[in-house]
Amino acid sequence: MTKVIGNIGNNLHDAFMALLVWRERHIKEKTFVIILALLVGIVAGIAALVLKTLIHLISTTLTARINIDEGSFLYLIYPLIGILLTMLYVKYIVRDNISHGVTRVLYAISQNKSRLKKHNMYTSVIASSITIGFGGSVGAEGPIVYTGAAIGSNLGRVFRMSPRILMILVGCGAAAGIAGIFKAPIAGMLFTLEVLMLDLTTVSVMPLLIASITAATVAYVFTGYDVEFFFVQSEPFVTARIPFVILLGLFLGFVSLYFTRSMNMMEGVFRRLGKPWKKVIVGGSIVALLVFLFPPLYGEGYTSIIDLLSGNPESIVNSSIFYKDRESVWWILGFIAALVLLKSFATASTNGGGGCGGTFAPSLYVGCMAGFFFAYFINTVFDLDLSTKNFALMGMAGVMSGVMHAPLMGIFLTAELTGGYDLFLPLLIVSAISYGTIKFFEPYSIYTMRLAHEGKLITHHKDKAVLTLLKINNVIETDFVSVQPEMNLKEMVNAISRSSRNLFPVVDAGGSLLGVVLLDEIRNIMFRPDLYKRMYVNQFMSLPPAVIDVSQSMESVMNAFDDTGAWNLPVVENGKYVGFVSKSKIFNSYRRVLRHYSED
Numbered sequence: 120m121t122k123v124i125g126n127i128g129n130n131l132h133d134a135f136m137a138l139l140v141w142r143e144r145h146i147k148e149k150t151f152v153i154i155l156a157l158l159v160g161i162v163a164g165i166a167a168l169v170l171k172t173l174i175h176l177i178s179t180t181l182t183a184r185i186n187i188d189e190g191s192f193l194y195l196i197y198p199l200i201g202i203l204l205t206m207l208y209v210k211y212i213v214r215d216n217i218s219h220g221v222t223r224v225l226y227a228i229s230q231n232k233s234r235l236k237k238h239n240m241y242t243s244v245i246a247s248s249i250t251i252g253f254g255g256s257v258g259a260e261g262p263i264v265y266t267g268a269a270i271g272s273n274l275g276r277v278f279r280m281s282p283r284i285l286m287i288l289v290g291c292g293a294a295a296g297i298a299g300i301f302k303a304p305i306a307g308m309l310f311t312l313e314v315l316m317l318d319l320t321t322v323s324v325m326p327l328l329i330a331s332i333t334a335a336t337v338a339y340v341f342t343g344y345d346v347e348f349f350f351v352q353s354e355p356f357v358t359a360r361i362p363f364v365i366l367l368g369l370f371l372g373f374v375s376l377y378f379t380r381s382m383n384m385m386e387g388v389f390r391r392l393g394k395p396w397k398k399v400i401v402g403g404s405i406v407a408l409l410v411f412l413f414p415p416l417y418g419e420g421y422t423s424i425i426d427l428l429s430g431n432p433e434s435i436v437n438s439s440i441f442y443k444d445r446e447s448v449w450w451i452l453g454f455i456a457a458l459v460l461l462k463s464f465a466t467a468s469t470n471g472g473g474g475c476g477g478t479f480a481p482s483l484y485v486g487c488m489a490g491f492f493f494a495y496f497i498n499t500v501f502d503l504d505l506s507t508k509n510f511a512l513m514g515m516a517g518v519m520s521g522v523m524h525a526p527l528m529g530i531f532l533t534a535e536l537t538g539g540y541d542l543f544l545p546l547l548i549v550s551a552i553s554y555g556t557i558k559f560f561e562p563y564s565i566y567t568m569r570l571a572h573e574g575k576l577i578t579h580h581k582d583k584a585v586l587t588l589l590k591i592n593n594v595i596e597t598d599f600v601s602v603q604p605e606m607n608l609k610e611m612v613n614a615i616s617r618s619s620r621n622l623f624p625v626v627d628a629g630g631s632l633l634g635v636v637l638l639d640e641i642r643n644i645m646f647r648p649d650l651y652k653r654m655y656v657n658q659f660m661s662l663p664p665a666v667i668d669v670s671q672s673m674e675s676v677m678n679a680f681d682d683t684g685a686w687n688l689p690v691v692e693n694g695k696y697v698g699f700v701s702k703s704k705i706f707n708s709y710r711r712v713l714r715h716y717s718e719d
Contacts (some may be wrong), residue, residue, distance in 0.1 A: 120551065122632055125595070126625045127707075139278065139279060139456050142278070144159075148284070150268055151278070151323060152280075152284055152287060152288075152322070152326050153325060153326060153329060154335075155274055155275060155280075155288060155291075155326070155624045156287075156288070156291045156325075156326035156327070156329045156330040157329055157330070158274060159270055159271045159274060159288060159291045159292050159295055159330050159333075160295045160298075160329060160330040160332070160333025160334045160336075160337070161293070161333055161334075161337060162274075163263075163266070163267035163270050163271075163292050163295035163296050163299055163330070163334050164272050164295060164298075164299040164333060164334035164335070164336070164337030164338060165299075165337060166240075166241075166244055166263065166266050166267065166270065166296070166299070167263050167267075167295075167296055167299030167300040167334065167337075167338065168299065168337065168338060168341055168342070169244060169258050170244045170247065170248055170262065170263055170266075170300065171259065171300060171342075173244070173252065174247075174248050174251045174252050174259060174418070174419070175228065175246075175701065176252070177249070177251075177252025177253065178251070178252045178253075178388050178417075178418055179399070179626060181193070181197055181252070181253065182253075182417070183597040185438055185439040185440050185583035186438065187438050187442070188233070188437075188438075188442050189438070189440070190411065190414075190438065190439055190440035190441060190442075191411075191414075191438060192411070192429050194254065194407065194411040194414060194417065194438075195407045195408070195410075195411045196407065197253045197254040197407075197417075198253060198254040198255055198256075198403060198406040198407045198410050198417075199399075199403035199404065199406070199407045200253055201249055201250050201251075201252065201253020201254060201255050201474065202250065202253075202255060202399055202402055202403040202469065202472045202473050202474045203251070203399050203403060203473070204249050204265055204475050205246050205249050205250045205255075205400075205473055205475050206395055206399050206472075206473030206474075207279070207475070208245065208246055209239070209242075209246055209251065209475070210395060213238060214244070215236065215238065215242075217239065217242055217243050217246060217262075217265070217371045217475060218470055218475055219261070219470070219566075219615060220243055220261040220262050220264050220265030220477060221261050221264050221293075221314065221315075221477065221566045222267075222566050222567075223235075223265060223497055224265060224268040224289065224293060224315065225266060225315060225566060225567060227268070227272070227289065228278075228286055228315065228317075228645055230290060231274055232282040232285065233267040233275075233282055233285035233286040233288075233289045234272055234276065234285065235265075235272040235273065235289070236269070237269075237273055239265055239266065239268075239269035240266060240269045240273060241266070242243050242271050243262035243265045243266050243475060244262060244263070244266055246262070246474075246475035247259055247261075247262035247475045247476050247477075250469060250474035250475050250476050251418050251419060251476055252418070254406070254407075254410050254417045254418055255406065255415045255418065255469040255474040255475075255476055256406055256409070256410065256417070256418070256420070256462065256465035256466050256468075256469050256476075256481065257469045257470060257474060257475075257476020257477060257480065257481065258419050258476055258477045258478065258479040258481055258483075259300060259419065259476065259477065259479075259480065260296070260297060260300055260301070260477045260479030261476060261477020261479060262475060262476065262477060263296035263297070263299070263300045263451075263476060264293045264296045264297060264310075264477070265296075266292075266296060267291075267292035267293050267294075267295045267296030267297075267299075267334075268290075268292040268293045268296070269292065269333075270292045270295075271285075271288035271289045271290070271291050271292030271293075271295075271330075272285055272288060272289050272292070274288065275289075287317070287322065287323050287326055287327075288318065288326070289315075290311040290315055290317040290323065290326075290327060291311075291326050291327055291329075291330035292330070293307075293310065293311050293315060294308050294311040294327050294331045294334075295307060295308060295330040295331060295333065295334035296309035296334070297310045297331075297532075298330075298331040298332070298334040298335040298338075299334035299337060299338050300338075301532065301535065301536055302335050302338045302339060302342075302346065302347060302535065302536075302704070303335065303347075303348055303531070303532050303535035303536060304328075304331035304332045304334070304536055305331070305531045306528050306531045306532035307330075307331035307334065307335070308327045308328060308331045309525065309527045309528040309531055309532075309629055310525065310528050310532075311327055311524035312327075312527075313523070313526075313527060313528050314523055314524075314525050314526070314528070314564065314566060314567075315480075320600075323517060332617075346466060346535070346536060346537055346538045347421075347536045347537075348421070348422040348424055348425055348428055348429065348536050349352075349425060349429060349537075350428045350429075350508070350512060350536045350537035350538060350539050352508070352509065352539060352541050352542065352707070354504075354506035354508070354509060355541070356509060356541070356542055356544070357547055360505065361545075361548065361646060363494075363497070363505060363510075364513065364545045364548050364549055365548065365552060367490065367493050367494075367510060367513060367514070367549055368548060368549040368551070368552025368553045368556070369552055369553075369556055370493055371486065371489055371490070371514060371517030371518050371521060371549060371552075371553040371556075372488065372521050372552060372553040372554070372555070372556020372557045373556065373557075374459065374485065374486075374489045374518055374520025375463070375482075375517070375518050375520075375522045375553060375556075375557045376518075376521070376556070376557050376560050376561060377460075377463070378462070378463045378481075378482065378485055378518065378522055378565075378592065379521075379557070379561055379565050379568075380561075381463040381467070381520055382463045382466065382467045382478070382565060383565075384466055384467075385463070385468060386467055386469030386470075386471055386623075388471070389401070389402060389467070389468075389471030389472070390471075392471075395473060398471060398472050398473055399472050399473050400472075401468075401472065401474050402468040402469065402470075402471050402472015402473065402474070403468075403473075405464065405465070405468040405472075406465050406468045406469050406474075407588050408474065408569070409461055409464065409465045410465070411440075412439070412440065413439065413454070413457060413461065414437065414438040414461060415435055415439075415458055415460055415551060416437045416458065417467045418459065419480040419484070420462075420480065420481075420484040421480070421484075423435055423458075423484070423487075424483065424484060424487045424511075424515075427487055427488070427491045427507070427508070427511045428487070428508055428512060428537065429508075430507070430508050432451050432455070432491065432495065432507070432631065433445040433446070435449065435451065435454060435455060435458075436450075436451070436454055439454075441454060447630065448495075448499055449499075451495070452492065452495060452496060452499065455491060455492045455495070456492055458484075458485075458488045459485055459488045459489050459492060461487075462481055462484055462485050463481070463485070466478060466481040474645065478522065478565055478566075479519075479523075481524065482518050482519045483515050483518070483519055483533075483536075485518050486514040486515040486516065486517055486518030486519055487511045487512075487514050487515045488511075488514070489514045489517075489518060490510040490511040490512065490513050490514015490515065490517065491507050491510060491511040491514065493510055493514070494506065494507040494510035494511070495507050496508075508677075509542060509545070512533060512537055512539050512542060512546075513533075513542065513545050513546060513549045514544045515528050515529075515533045515536075515537075516529040516532075516533035516534075516549055516550045517529070517549040517550055517552075517553035517691070518553065519532065519533070519553055520549075520550035520551075520553050520554045521553040521556065521557040522557075522564065522565050523564050523566070524554065524557075524558065524563070524564035524566070524567075526550040526551055526554040527550075527551075529550045529554075530543070530546045530547060530550050531563040533546060534546065537603055570706075583712050591667070591669055591671065591673060591676060591690070591700065592669065593696060594700050594701075594704045594705050595698040595699070595700055596698055596700065596701060597671075597697070597699075597702060598619070598620070599620050599622060599623065599624055599697040599698065599699055600614050600618040600620070600623055601623065601624045601625070601626050601696065602614050602623050602624070602625055602626075602636060602656050603625070603626065603627065603628070603656065604625055604627065604633055604634075604655070604656050604657035604660065605655060605656070605657065606655065606656045607652055607653075607654065607655050607656075608641075608644065608645065608650050608651045608652075608653075608654040608655070609651035609652065611623075611636070611641070611656055612646070612651070615638065615645065621637065621638035621639065622635060622636075622637060622638070622687055622699065623636040623637075623638075624696050624699070625656055625657075625660045626696045629695075630695045631696065632666065632689055632691050632694070632695070633657075633660070634660040634661055634662050634663065634695040635660065635661060635662075635663050635689065636656060636659065636660050636661075637661065640659065640661065640682025641659050643657075662687050663685075663688060664683035664684075664685045664688070665679045665682070665683045665685065665688050666688065666689055666690075666691055667679060667688050667689065667690045667691070667700055668690070668691060668692070669690060669691070669692045669697060673705070676688075676700065676705070677705065680702050680705075685702075686701060686702050686703070687699045687700070687701045687702075688700055
């Protein structure tokens with residue numbers, strides 16, 4: 120039986136290899152990438168559908184018996200259970216870190232040649248559905264981006280695609296994930312361009328479009344053509360409101376800054392906790408308490424967004440201990456302000472405690488609440504009639520633009536989610552001002568700052584990107600003749616006659632680098648036989664301007680060249696001489712890699 124199975128496996132492998140050879144001969148790479156993008160769009164669209172279905176099933180099952188007119192102590196239990204189950208699943212079944220999905224996609228592109236593990240195609244879907252279904256205050260978009268990117272990466276690896284094509288397929292998967300979960304194909308593509316910062320070239324544009332459109336089509340086929348958030352623009356936007364829109368943009372920029380920095384602060388707190396059980400107890404307890412006091416923080420919070428966009432602000436206090444105060448304008452204002460301030464703490468505590476989720480939904484949520492609060496407060500204090508629905512919609516675009524540093528995606532995602540295309544002008548104004556405001560204080564988005572601080576972010580800096588793709592082992596030259604410090608000038612001249620180089624490393628008996636001898640520095644004595652027995656290497660050797668370790672990054676190597684002005688620098692490993700790295704060799708390799716990754 121085992122032999123039969125083995126034969127079947129060998130036959131399948133041979134058939135697949137034959138298929139690869141046939142594909143290379145008969146289907147051009149550009150055409151095949153389009154086919155793969157279509158497949159990625161289908162699979163990622165189905166994954167998004169599965170994720171949304173699981174979250175909805177778990178959430179509705181757990182909250183079906185909770186009354187809207189009183190608080191429920193079940194909210195003190197559900198989030199803690201969800202975070203605990205997710206932690207156990209990740210720790211004992213997945214056995215890998217799957218949090219911060221978008222950041223990990225950026226890391227894969229930057230440091231791992233766009234390779235993602237096979238389990239990433241499904242583990243984030245399972246983990247995030249448990250976390251969010253049980254009330255974790257995070258979104259499903261980060262996990263679906265991670266899942267879609269992993270689908271693209273692994274599908275490309277099956278067909279032996281180059282790292283350049285893998286990068287495009289990772290972008291296709293990420294775009295398809297966003298398009299599938301939101302029914303927003305344009306936003307999916309813009310996410311890849313603005314957040315992942317992949318180049319828009321003639322090679323990448325068609326695959327990205329096809330993957331996004333395909334995933335959105337899958338969502339439309341199975342869930343209908345309704346937009347994600349029901350919105351009817353009952354009050355038309357008038358130009359007299361533009362000054363308030365400008366003020367809203369500034370306000371949302373600072374809200375985005377608060378959201379980003381409070382998230383980072385809380386993540387630092389959980390990193391210092393150390394043990395997973397401590398994180399579960401602390402994180403789960405914080406989320407449970409916040410959800411009990413403010414039930415709209417439960418899960419993604421999309422119901423609350425729909426309530427505000429529908430003009431029903433009193434519904435925001437449903438199932439809370441503050442339900443009896445729903446008729447008070449100031450109670451509503453205070454409640455919504457608390458949601459804006461506390462959402463980041465709930466989100467960071469969910470992920471920090473061991474849950475799995477993203478910050479897309481939280482940023483949309485905070486934006487909607489902040490926009491509504493802005494208009495509601497001005498109407499109440501100054502007796503104006505700003506459209507709270509319109510400003511809530513603008514708030515979604517503004518905070519997403521600020522937090523993600525992606526103004527175009529924020530505009531189009533909001534418009535595609537709600538159908539609010541008539542508000543395009545104010546959406547543009549709010550997003551641009553919010554983005555410009557936070558950019559002044561934070562140069563990186565909430566996703567990229569972790570990698571940027573570690574020097575591992577390459578997609579946003581193309582020169583660094585190419586340098587990161589180079590490995591120092593590939594540019595080390597070893598054809599230098601080494602000499603010892605006790606050698607005399609005669610032996611040094613003999614070594615020169617055997618070498619085609621004008622640089623000689625000086626090493627001791629153990630192979631440790633002691634210095635270098637430059638041919639130009641001994642040219643005036645090398646033709647004097649009377650000095651052959653009287654001069655020794657240790658008398659005319661010099662220290663190199665810098666020494667490179669094999670563990671250094673190429674960026675730091677280039678910095679060493681810039682600082683010293685040298686053309687060649689010695690390379691050591693644990694103090695032992697290995698070879699030299701030259702600026703010319705790096706430049707040649709740089710041009711080769713740049714051509715490879717920029718090829719259209």
